[in-house]
Amino acid sequence: MKLEKIRRLIRDASQFAEEAYNAPFRSAVARARREQDDLFMLLIFSEMMGVPNPASYYTLELQPIMLEKFHDWHKRMGMPHSPLDQFKCC
Amino acid sequence: MNAIFLMLMGLGAMALGYFVYSKFICQKIFKVDPNFVTPAHEMSDGVDYVPTNKYVLWGHHFTSVAGAAPIIGPAIAVIWGWVPAFLWVTLGTIFFAGVHDAGAIWASNRNKAKSIGAVTGDIIGSRARSIFMIVIFLVLLMVNAVFAVVIAKQLINFPSATIPVWGAIVVALIVGQLIYRRLINLLVVSIVGVVALYGMIYIGPMMPISLPETIGALSDNEAWIILLFVYAAIASLLPVWMLLQPRDYINGIQLFIGLGLLYGAVIISGPEVVAPAFNTDVPAGTPSIVPLLFVTIACGAISGFHGLVASGTTSKQLDKEPDLRFVGYFGAIGEGSLALAAIIATTAGFATLADWQSVYHAFGQGGVGAFIRGGANILESGLGLDETMAQTLLTVMVVLFAGTTMDTGLRLQRYIFQEWGSIYNMPWMNKGSVATLLAVGSCLLLAFGAGGDGSGGLLIWPLFGTTNQLLGGLTLLVITVMLVKLGRPMIYTLAPLVFLLVMTIAGLVIQLKGFYVKEDWFLFTLDLVVLIAAIVITLECVATLTSTIKERKAAEAKE
Numbered sequence: 007m008k009l010e011k012i013r014r015l016i017r018d019a020s021q022f023a024e025e026a027y028n029a030p031f032r033s034a035v036a037r038a039r040r041e042q043d044d045l046f047m048l049l050i051f052s053e054m055m056g057v058p059n060p061a062s063y064y065t066l067e068l069q070p071i072m073l074e075k076f077h078d079w080h081k082r083m084g085m086p087h088s089p090l091d092q093f094k095c096c
Numbered sequence: 097m098n099a100i101f102l103m104l105m106g107l108g109a110m111a112l113g114y115f116v117y118s119k120f121i122c123q124k125i126f127k128v129d130p131n132f133v134t135p136a137h138e139m140s141d142g143v144d145y146v147p148t149n150k151y152v153l154w155g156h157h158f159t160s161v162a163g164a165a166p167i168i169g170p171a172i173a174v175i176w177g178w179v180p181a182f183l184w185v186t187l188g189t190i191f192f193a194g195v196h197d198a199g200a201i202w203a204s205n206r207n208k209a210k211s212i213g214a215v216t217g218d219i220i221g222s223r224a225r226s227i228f229m230i231v232i233f234l235v236l237l238m239v240n241a242v243f244a245v246v247i248a249k250q251l252i253n254f255p256s257a258t259i260p261v262w263g264a265i266v267v268a269l270i271v272g273q274l275i276y277r278r279l280i281n282l283l284v285v286s287i288v289g290v291v292a293l294y295g296m297i298y299i300g301p302m303m304p305i306s307l308p309e310t311i312g313a314l315s316d317n318e319a320w321i322i323l324l325f326v327y328a329a330i331a332s333l334l335p336v337w338m339l340l341q342p343r344d345y346i347n348g349i350q351l352f353i354g355l356g357l358l359y360g361a362v363i364i365s366g367p368e369v370v371a372p373a374f375n376t377d378v379p380a381g382t383p384s385i386v387p388l389l390f391v392t393i394a395c396g397a398i399s400g401f402h403g404l405v406a407s408g409t410t411s412k413q414l415d416k417e418p419d420l421r422f423v424g425y426f427g428a429i430g431e432g433s434l435a436l437a438a439i440i441a442t443t444a445g446f447a448t449l450a451d452w453q454s455v456y457h458a459f460g461q462g463g464v465g466a467f468i469r470g471g472a473n474i475l476e477s478g479l480g481l482d483e484t485m486a487q488t489l490l491t492v493m494v495v496l497f498a499g500t501t502m503d504t505g506l507r508l509q510r511y512i513f514q515e516w517g518s519i520y521n522m523p524w525m526n527k528g529s530v531a532t533l534l535a536v537g538s539c540l541l542l543a544f545g546a547g548g549d550g551s552g553g554l555l556i557w558p559l560f561g562t563t564n565q566l567l568g569g570l571t572l573l574v575i576t577v578m579l580v581k582l583g584r585p586m587i588y589t590l591a592p593l594v595f596l597l598v599m600t601i602a603g604l605v606i607q608l609k610g611f612y613v614k615e616d617w618f619l620f621t622l623d624l625v626v627l628i629a630a631i632v633i634t635l636e637c638v639a640t641l642t643s644t645i646k647e648r649k650a651a652e653a654k655e
Contacts, residue, residue, distance in 0.1 A: 020281055020283040022152065023282045025148070025152045026152050027345050029152055029153070029413065030160065031336050031337065031341045031344075033143050033144040033409075036143040038335050
């Protein structure tokens with residue numbers, strides 16, 4: 007019974023610490039991650055944009071998975087519609 | 097008088113402020129509404145807008161606003177005696193800082209959690225917004241320059257702190273990797289990190305490290321300043337999770353430990369306050385207490401910088417509107433208690449009045465050095481720590497605060513340069529490295545322009561205070577205008593606003609004369625820029641308030 011209580015206390019404390027560690031930097035970390043993702047997006051679609059990519063055979067498979075994110079991406083990059091003729095999302 | 101009494105009086109008054117005055121302000125003036133849907137819920141996106149537990153949010157808010165500034169200001173200002181500094185810190189915290197900080201969160205919260213600069217643009221006008229940007233830039237510039245000078249001075253005075261101060265960076269880097277790669281549980285990491293830091297504080301006095309007195313054409317002080325900026329530039333370019341995040345986290349823990357140790361030692365040893373209540377025998381060259389006291393102690397009594405934190409990040413994470421009382425007002429009280437600790441350390445930490453006078457032999461002397469020496473004496477008699485070790489501990493505490501503020505400040509300055517780059521269509525300025533170089537360059541220019549040997553670095557401290565107060569004034573103006581529009585009493589924010597503007601302008605004029613007499617044209621120009629900003633802000637205040645009050649009256653007459 008007591009052991010259970012201590013365990014719960016530790017779990018609560020570490021949740022609290024986790025929150026205290028992450029809350030202040032949530033947006034900065036997310037922004038940095040988004041920047042990395044944007045680069046990744048560029049790599050995947052590079053062939054379509056005329057940039058030769060030796061791995062395009064593999065990245066082609068990823069394109070459908072990225073469809074949803076692609077829409078957010080081109081909007082974020084200041085293009086109201088998809089810039090690619092073959093790849094329409096909106 | 098005994099320092100325990102001083103401590104109880106200060107903390108008691110602040111507690112009263114929290115339980116009575118803040119309740120009145122939040123319920124009757126801001127009329128916080130538990131049913132109001134805060135932007136954290138309305139625009140919840142899991143990134144910027146996240147409803148956060150109020151204790152976590154308070155911890156975050158408090159540790160971001162508390163830094164070296166509430167220590168430096170009071171440590172300089174006790175030269176006029178302990179009573180004026182004590183009164184300004186307690187009353188300032190209760191009637192100025194608490195209202196300002198909670199008000200900034202409220203104003204931002206009611207305006208879709210926009211930053212206070214953007215709210216200024218919406219409510220007052222685009223001209224006020226541009227001034228806001230300039231004032232923010234100046235505040236950041238001065239903070240970085242002053243803190244570099246302060247850190248360099250402490251590293252020279254207390255070489256035993258060199259290892260823990262730089263070692264803390266290594267610890268933070270390791271902690272950052274461990275957490276990012278999810279190698280160990282955060283709770284374990286925090287304990288290990290703090291233990292490692294204190295281990296180095298223990299080792300530091302055994303291996304004091306100082307730079308040679310001259311390195312090429314540079315003195316040791318100049319070399320430290322340059323090294324610090326090299327560090328800050330690199331740190332501000334690294335991803336936040338790598339260094340800044342773990343560093344901030346450990347600093348936060350260290351802040352609570354440091355405050356606890358200091359107040360604990362005061363209670364155990366009960367030192368006598370040796371400094372005079374009112375110093376009638378101030379050293380020659382000390383400026384008049386009014387208005388200089390009110391700009392020398394900025395953070396700890398009221399600080400405009402808090403408004404930036406309150407509106408920038410805190411308001412986006414506010415779970416329920418009534419939480420802002422705890423987060424904002426109690427955050428200000430946390431900062432006030434740090435300033436109070438600094439007052440006690442610098443007035444009760446010396447054995448005799450003569451000792452105190454030999455430290456405070458000229459204006460601008462004493463400062464952080466006096467806090468470290470005095471605080472270490474209290475820690476020694478209260479907790480039985482070795483004197484050098486106690487000094488190392490406090491030096492590390494101050495330097496870590498100042499250091500984190502420097503890399504955050506430099507990062508923010510870089511963002512401002514990058515923003516200017518995109519506004520004025522200069523793509524080269526948009527590059528991270530170029531913008532960082534510009535930021536570092538402008539800080540170095542100020543640090544060395546204000547006195548290359550570093551001794552003059554603290555000359556800009558009161559100037560920093562004025563700029564910071566101006567920022568606070570702008571925020572108070574925004575809150576006041578909002579209150580007038582809602583038809584609520586404005587006296588609770590207008591009175592601090594008027595007081596701040598009068599003291600700031602008077603302080604600027606006096607310093608302007610001082611720089612003119614000393615023929616320090618660099619600081620003269622800087623002072624002039626701030627003075628112009630202050631006058632423009634005052635005019636904006638008068639114009640906006642009169643027109644808002646007129647509109648309000650016309651609307652009431654119609655009804």
